[in-house]
Amino acid sequence: xxxxxxxxxxxxxxxxxxxxxxxxxxxxxxxxxxxxxxxxxxxxxxxxxxxxxxxxxxxxxxxxxxxxxxxxxxxxxxxxxxxxxxxxxxxxxxxxxxxxxxxxxxxxxxxxxxxxxxxxxxxxxxxxxxxxxxxxxxxxxxxxxxxxxxxxxxxxxxxxxxxxxxxxxxxxxxxxxxxxxxxxxxxxxxxxxxxxxxxxxxxxxxxxxxxx
Numbered sequence: 033x034x035x036x037x038x039x040x041x042x043x044x045x046x047x048x049x050x051x052x053x054x055x056x057x058x059x060x061x062x063x064x065x066x067x068x069x070x071x072x073x074x075x076x077x078x079x080x081x082x083x084x085x086x087x088x089x090x091x092x093x094x095x096x097x098x099x100x101x102x103x104x105x106x107x108x109x110x111x112x113x114x115x116x117x118x119x120x121x122x123x124x125x126x127x128x129x130x131x132x133x134x135x136x137x138x139x140x141x142x143x144x145x146x147x148x149x150x151x152x153x154x155x156x157x158x159x160x161x162x163x164x165x166x167x168x169x170x171x172x173x174x175x176x177x178x179x180x181x182x183x184x185x186x187x188x189x190x191x192x193x194x195x196x197x198x199x200x201x202x203x204x205x206x207x208x209x210x211x212x213x214x215x216x217x218x219x220x221x222x223x224x225x226x227x228x229x230x231x232x233x234x235x236x237x238x239x240x241x242x243x244x
Contacts, residue, residue: 054161056150059137062099067149069138069157071164072126075171080134081123083167083174088119095121101139111163113156118143136164 054071061068073080081102085095088104095102101120108116120139125131140148140160150157 054164056157056161059139061101061139062145066139066147068120068147069140069160069164071136071161071167073134073136073168073171074132075134075168075175076132077123077125077134079175079178080136080167080171081121082178083170084121084123084136086174087170101137109163111166112140112159115142115156117141117148118145136167138164 054069057068057070058065059068060066075083085102088095088107091107091109093104093107095104097103098120101122104119104121106116107119108114109119118141120137120141122137124135124137126133126135138160140156142148148156
């Protein structure tokens with residue numbers, strides 16, 4: 033476990049300069065401009081999306097897709113404070129060239145699609161910025177978990193193939209022993225048949241001699 037934590041810490045230090053601080057923005061969503069937060073995370077869309085789903089999933093929340101966003105309703109997230117919110121997440125590749133950097137967009141609503149603004153609740157917005165800034169740690173952990181799972185799958189496949197080879201070898205050995213026995217029996221049959229041929233030839237000569 034300590035080794036795992038050290039690995040995550042090392043990844044975090046390595047990527048410190050590769051991700052930016054979260055920013056407060058306005059985006060076009062549904063019927064107009066909505067207050068949101070964005071941050072760039074130095075991992076692919078798949079990894080970042082997976083990290084968000086895993087984090088909230090472990091807390092018992094399941095997102096539902098709406099207008100390109102994954103929406104989690106009735107969420108109590110300690111990082112944001114004591115309130116209950118509807119959280120909207122969207123993860124996009126930052127650019128065509130930067131496939132391993134994702135832009136995360138987050139909207140926070142108290143319900144009924146009333147989105148929190150910085151002017152109205154700066155504390156929650158600042159907490160949300162910190163949450164997005166720390167999202168890299170979750171992405172790093174998720175990415176490592178995926179690599180471990182992938183490698184474990186590779187090991188399991190290799191072990192299964194090895195077991196199959198052992199089973200095949202056992203079958204081949206059995207077939208080999210059977211063939212060797214068949215060869216031995218065949219050689220005995222050949223010898224017996226040669227003796228039978230000589231016996232029949234001798235009997236033939238005996239019959240021919242009776243004609244003289």
